[in-house]
Amino acid sequence: MSAENLKLCSLVVLLAPLAGAILAGAFGQVLRSRTHWPAIFGVGAAFTAAIYILVHVFHAPAGSTGISIPIYDWITDGTGSSFKVEFLIDPLTAVMLVIVTGISLLVVIYSRDYMRDHGHPERGYERFFAFLALFVFAMCALVLCGNFLLLYLGWEAVGLCSYLLIGFYYGRPAAAAAAKKAFLVNRVGDFGFGLGILLIYLSFRTLDYKQVFSFVDQGLLASGEPISPALMTTIALLLLCGACGKSAQLPLHVWLPDAMEGPSPVSALIHAATMVTAGVYMVARCGAIFTASETAMTIVAVIGAVTALFAATIALVQTDMKRILAYSTISQLGYMFLALGVYAADSAIFHLFTHAFFKALLFLGAGSVMHAMGGVIDVRHFSGLRRVLPWTYATFVIGSLALAGFPMFSGFFSKDEIIHHALAAHPVLGGMALLTAALTAFYTFRMVFLAFHGSTRVPEGVHPHESGGWMLASLCVLSIGAVAAGYVGVEATGRAFHHFLSPVFAATFTAAHPTEAAAHATFWSVYGLMIVSGGLSIAAIVAAYFVYVRQPWIPGLVKASAIGVYRLLWGKYHVDELYDLSVVQPARQTGRICVGIDDYFVDGLLWVITAVPQGIAYLLRVMQSGLLQGYALSMVAGIVVLLLLAL
């Protein structure tokens, strides 16, 4: 395939969803219940083009380092050059594009039924599909772009779509608040991200990926001086700020659980499979920058490990299925960051890939439950759904097994790899990863057992029904992915996934992380950890079964005996309250003070200034009384003064 074709394909990937969005938005009133078609066609075209790109990259000659495709000059920088709209296509881009457009296509298809109430489109049907397609455009821009400025564009644009879609049910105050919170927390991250980009420009005088990375590789600034390690660390950490915001890592994770106010397909697509992984993608893309700073890599790993464990503990006690899944997303993203931090970017992207399938599947499954339960998603209000929702149940269990790391499911392979690398890097990180794996299996199946097992119980006035064909079709396809996706990265297939990505990471991540020589590979060094983590997962599932199905009185007892811990976890470690008290309220208070200064101090000062001439005028006015005697008196006085002076 020629370069022209590649350019055409990447333009299709980008513009087809945009066209779909515009059509859906502009003609939504005309198309009504058929508004999903422009979105499906747009995203479908993008998916097809993404496959073409993948095939092209796959057949690219070995050793080629990404293809740059300039489109046009966007912003001139005042030095004669300009920031371009340009694409960079390499294996990482190709993989990400396929993941993004593929999952998007399934979610759009799923939404055709989900966004209906008894066969009638919900209010805002056209808006939903327009935003969804717009999101695909933004996400593809983020992945395709070839420089940091365009990355920032995609970065903010996906944030906007997330904002619009979380607030889809804008009539609900909680949804509106969650949307705003998501945007603002991301803006805080983007503050650092933007500064990082400016610092990159300041150091290298360019924002083009290839040029920046080659400068970093040579260890030189644009001025020809060597880069100081402190500068490298600063840049990496500023970029990390943005990644933490977008990927909901500590301490900027607070927006993601609230984002579940959006419709379930949105949670599946944006807040599980694609947008939230943008941070992982970015760190992997900027491998040159991150790996140049030991400190930054350590911080990435620690943030990842701590977030993974932190979120998993919160998920143990939550009762809202979507929120449990949200915390598990945060936790799994933590794994990916951990992998990045221990120089295993290919494992991180591998986990991103498998996670996209099974987490989208779980969210869509939860959506199916919600659809059947009339909008209720709290596991305290229903149970035993496996009889009424058999298809949903089957697919949900498949997703849960993958998430729990059950042997031979996709999540098992990718997670195991990460734990392996983490253990090799530092036992504490590895230990945290293992503990998180066990907790994950436990809370996942806690949710499964609470929702689908036990006696059949549904909220009052709800007539549960299995979801329609469009929804089940998506669930089935994703289930296949959740089972099989892992096999592209195992030894049996020659780790095809990792090999495909290796040109991207060869110079950065893997260079510092030599692959274990096959020579002294023993059975235990290869499969030992697999057995341990698989065993842990099975044990945790069995424990969950025992506690929540066999002996359901145990959770209550545990809760009562450790009420303090329970409250802490139920309150999500009270991070929201902490931020409100330490940041939001003081800032608003300062705002009030500012207004007070304006109204009283500044204006008071002005009043004083204007009072001076007024005062003088008042004095002068007294003198000009209009009374003849007064004038005569002052005349006499004047003459006397003059005479005295003359004498």
Add this chain to the structure above:
Amino acid sequence: MEESYELVTVGSWILTLIIFSPLVGAVLLMLPPRGDDVSARRSALFCSLVTLGLTVMALSLFYKAEPKIRGGETDFLLTHSIPWIVGDDPETPTIDIGYRVGVDGISIWLVLLTSLLMPLAIWSSFSSIRTRVREYYVLLLLLQVGLLGVFCAMDLLLFYVFFEFTLVPLFFLIGIWGGPERRRAAGKFFLYTLAGSVFTFAGIVYLAYYSFTTQGHITLNIEELTQMGQEGFLPPNVQWWLFLAFAAGFAIKVPLFPFHTWLPLAHTEAPTAGSVILAAVLLKLGTYGFCRLSIPMLPDAAFALAPTIAVFAIIGIIYAALAAWVQTDVKKLVAYSSVSHLGFCMLGLFSLKVAGVNGGVLYMINHGLSTGALFVLVGCIYERYHTRNIHEIGGLARQMPWLAFFLIFFTLSSIGLPGLNGFVGEFLVLLGAATSGTTFDGRAAGPLGFGYVIPAALGIILGAVYMLWMCQRILFGPVIEPPHTPDLSTGLTKDLTRREISILAPLAMCCVFIGVYPKPMLDTFEVAVRQHILRQGASDKVAEVTAEAHP
């Protein structure tokens, strides 16, 4: 040859035509036979559209002749000059003050902004202005004369005359058609800005005097003064005093913290069209003054005082953003946001780097488009609900999807979403400030540095905070309406009318265009900035050499 003929005949008169066409319209409106109100507002709209048409023509002429500017053949285009106050001896005039107009790559866009916004502002008043209709439109047109004049003036005295002239129509617009506190607002606005510009006038007089003592004749030709200023004919201490004198007028107009307190009041009380023009164009007179007069004529003082100005600008960015966040009056919120945004603009201008000044100038235009539109939207809400209190309205997205669309759109533009106009300006401003301390663009290192960017970037977070807070309160949540509203007695519909949509749509299109393809504008800015604002001085040449040594 045909081309030059066209330039000489049409080109030299076109600016004069543009400036005075609203005046002609205003006079015609006042003359008998006076029709009813409907015909008055239609005529006013027609007149402003004629001006817009002329401006578009001027833009095309400008583009035709622009290579001349690029090639350095000339500094300003479409120039027209008539002697006004000249000395006795025509051979060696001792006084050289004239009616001189002309545009460069910066002012042509500001002229276009003014001409574009005036018809929209007039059109937006159709349903809201019910009393003294004719006079209202006459005043708006007169205001346009002043604004256009400032952007075209190439003579300091002419600049000053137009600059001050804008106060009069706006004073009456606020004072007659304003809100309940209109008289106080109008008085404060008039006196405050007048007090500042008196110092500016003193500065101009001193400049004339100084040029007389040193050059032997009085000149107020901006081109000439710029040239002389760049060549260093003013000693630094004189530059300092002149800079402060100019700044007194301009900083109040901008408004730069802490001289901003007139603005929220004036904005809140002004009628919608008044707010639109005030925010979109009138404030730009201040920033335009800085970049047309202060920076090029007084380069040393500008350099020395830039850190101070930048600090005030940054304080303003954060201070006004915080203040905006706690406002309950939507209009006041948008007004404070203007103060915050203009802080960015000033920061860019005083980075004294090509990127930063480009960004600052683009910021002027962006702010005009998005804040102008926001004021129109607030006006739409006010006309229907008779309140601007954020607590009394809510959930309007359900009632008014079009309003919701545009409000969110212009909010995004205003908070600098990439892909829309606001981002390009904001980014260039920050880029300029960040790289100010370097010799990137082949110029001497500027006065600012990366340290200034960090607090300014905080303003970007805060900008999103208050704007999204406002959107959430007004658009989302359960529907809240004051009793007996929406008031549709003036022929409005529940959602935006076609007229209102047609006002907002062109602005939205401009926002998208600038966001996606700003290059045509940035290119003309860059030429003008390099030639007029940051002219290559002797010290810069040195920097260029050093920059070449370390590519």
